[in-house]
Amino acid sequence: MGGLPCFCPTCGNFMIRPDKHRCSPRWEIKYPDWLGDETKFVHAHDAGEAGERFARVTDSYGDYEFANGHEAEVQIRRAATDTEEPGPWETYILSAEPSVEYHARQK
Numbered sequence: 001m002g003g004l005p006c007f008c009p010t011c012g013n014f015m016i017r018p019d020k021h022r023c024s025p026r027w028e029i030k031y032p033d034w035l036g037d038e039t040k041f042v043h044a045h046d047a048g049e050a051g052e053r054f055a056r057v058t059d060s061y062g063d064y065e066f067a068n069g070h071e072a073e074v075q076i077r078r079a080a081t082d083t084e085e086p087g088p089w090e091t092y093i094l095s096a097e098p099s100v101e102y103h104a105r106q107k
């Protein structure tokens with residue numbers, strides 16, 4: 001059997017069939033303003049999703065700068081693997097916008 005559905009401890013995605021799960025690719029992110037020379041790694045389907053995940057996580061560690069309208073320029077590339085060289089760095093702008101939630105409650 002393939003084990004019970006759960007979140008992957010490596011990439012964080014939900015696994016309906018853990019035995020069939022393959023982690024999404026790993027992306028490397030440079031954000032000199034905040035990380036200096038350090039880089040961070042994020043699992044995501046593409047570079048844009050990696051940037052979104054990175055923004056979501058870093059925003060909650062900071063003062064929600066993105067949620068408050070701050071934008072940041074970062075560099076993202078496909079991380080090297082055992083068999084592949086890293087991809088070329090590409091520039092992405094991270095930002096966020098608040099979403100509106102509508103409610104109706106009976107009085």
Ligand SMILES: [Zn+2]
Pocket residue numbers: 008009010011012013021022023024
């Ligand atoms: Zn995974």
